[in-house]
Amino acid sequence: MTTTTIEADARLFTTPAARTAYAELIGEMREIAVLRSTLSLLAWDQEAKMPRGGVEHRAGQIGMLAKMVHQRSTARELGEKLAVCEGDGGLAADPHSVAATNVREARRRYDRQTKLPTELVQEMTLTASKAKAEWKEARKAADFSRFAPWLAKVTELNRRQAECFGFPADGEPWDALADGFEPGCTAREVEGVFKPLRDRLVALLDRVMGRPGPSDAFHRLELPIDKQREFVRFVVARYGFDFDRGRLDESTHPFCSGIHVDDVRMTTRFRIDNFADALSSTCHESGHGIYNQGLPREHWGTPAGSPISLGIHESQSRMWENQVGRSAAFWRWAHPELKRHFGAPVAAFSEADVYGACNRVEPSFIRVEADELTYNLHIMVRFEIERALIRGDLDSNDVPVAWNTKYREYLGVEVPDDAQGCLQDIHWSQGAMGYFPTYTLGNLYAAQLFDTARAELGDVDAQFAVGNFAPLKAWLNEKVHAPGMRYRAAELCEKVTGAPLSADPLLTYLEGKLAPLYRL
Numbered sequence: 001m002t003t004t005t006i007e008a009d010a011r012l013f014t015t016p017a018a019r020t021a022y023a024e025l026i027g028e029m030r031e032i033a034v035l036r037s038t039l040s041l042l043a044w045d046q047e048a049k050m051p052r053g054g055v056e057h058r059a060g061q062i063g064m065l066a067k068m069v070h071q072r073s074t075a076r077e078l079g080e081k082l083a084v085c086e087g088d089g090g091l092a093a094d095p096h097s098v099a100a101t102n103v104r105e106a107r108r109r110y111d112r113q114t115k116l117p118t119e120l121v122q123e124m125t126l127t128a129s130k131a132k133a134e135w136k137e138a139r140k141a142a143d144f145s146r147f148a149p150w151l152a153k154v155t156e157l158n159r160r161q162a163e164c165f166g167f168p169a170d171g172e173p174w175d176a177l178a179d180g181f182e183p184g185c186t187a188r189e190v191e192g193v194f195k196p197l198r199d200r201l202v203a204l205l206d207r208v209m210g211r212p213g214p215s216d217a218f219h220r221l222e223l224p225i226d227k228q229r230e231f232v233r234f235v236v237a238r239y240g241f242d243f244d245r246g247r248l249d250e251s252t253h254p255f256c257s258g259i260h261v262d263d264v265r266m267t268t269r270f271r272i273d274n275f276a277d278a279l280s281s282t283c284h285e286s287g288h289g290i291y292n293q294g295l296p297r298e299h300w301g302t303p304a305g306s307p308i309s310l311g312i313h314e315s316q317s318r319m320w321e322n323q324v325g326r327s328a329a330f331w332r333w334a335h336p337e338l339k340r341h342f343g344a345p346v347a348a349f350s351e352a353d354v355y356g357a358c359n360r361v362e363p364s365f366i367r368v369e370a371d372e373l374t375y376n377l378h379i380m381v382r383f384e385i386e387r388a389l390i391r392g393d394l395d396s397n398d399v400p401v402a403w404n405t406k407y408r409e410y411l412g413v414e415v416p417d418d419a420q421g422c423l424q425d426i427h428w429s430q431g432a433m434g435y436f437p438t439y440t441l442g443n444l445y446a447a448q449l450f451d452t453a454r455a456e457l458g459d460v461d462a463q464f465a466v467g468n469f470a471p472l473k474a475w476l477n478e479k480v481h482a483p484g485m486r487y488r489a490a491e492l493c494e495k496v497t498g499a500p501l502s503a504d505p506l507l508t509y510l511e512g513k514l515a516p517l518y519r520l
């Protein structure tokens, strides 16, 4: 960011003192962001490239840098500069301006970092590392009772954190936790969208399960990994992921790290007999990657140049994975490409076979393997349980019964044991509560944003059918990526789509896709 840009952004301030404090605040935030991006690079390297022997030294590098980041992000001087900026009434003239965004979000981050007493942070770190170790053992033994006391402790610490952060009188502690992942998100709002979604998804699943569905034979095909690698790169390059400003590597769990708008690292994974996973994971991560590459470069390192929330980030990955990569129009284009890349092994599979296999619905116990329809039901189970835990309405010992009952009710499956049930996810063991709903919020935002894109871009199906994804990418760049954090997720949704977040677009999308596939 140049000095002139900062000066232009600071013009709303009424006093020179506030303008100076703002320029210093931005300078400090950018330096902290450089440190943070170095941490991301080290973390990426650890997952994608580092030799196993490097673990200990890497932990030292990360620990030291993280300490520097923490010290600088919580420094009293930073708080003082923020107070000077806030004390100047000028920003009220335009709450969505760059300067107002930067000050507002800097305050949110600063408060979240400084409101927790050091002892509580240390206790959480220590508890989380022990809880994670116990969770691993408990999962191996498929015995939740070993993890139950740790979940109770994690819940208690989360509750104490929420009290420190604070929440409005009409809110609840869960809101304060979710705010760290999805600023402004409340349990009541989530419930308001999730409940109708749950009821209609359960009903849709009931109808689907009574019908013969498409075959998944295509997914069981064995395809050479070098060809898979070539194909997924080909697809995401066509999506618009810029390989001159990003990389695709491999790791056990796919992820995307936005080190800078000009250096985005994503990973995927390959198995000879699971091409579908490689393709959907890469399409998914490329959605995160395209978002990271589309953030405004001139505001890098400040909130105005940062992603809004995990929910909006996930909307981007889900849209490229599902609304695009699982569409009939996509396969109209991709099916001949599949033949061109893989040759004889795929020859027996028609366009309809591949499209059908990619959209098969199959309720299971495992979230990460779930299809588009049932995925959200997995999330609702977790949201309802963690909210009840935090509220004190559910004892941690009773989690397996609550879990299994909900799986029976929503997904119609009997959970065979705790390892395949309430011990399957790592999140709670790491201390993260309030995170899960961002996955479903992502699906909801994706569907609603895509409806608007469809209405504004003309015939997107015709565009996809010839491998033209540029109009959609340009639309997302402009509407979703360029604003950075100027709007909260809910505000952006309303501004772009003209309506508050609703379950309807996702349900209409799923019903519209599954009705012909399952002859409903």
Ligand SMILES: [Zn+2]
Residues within 6 Å of the ligand: 284, 288, 314, 317
């Ligand atoms: Zn994602």
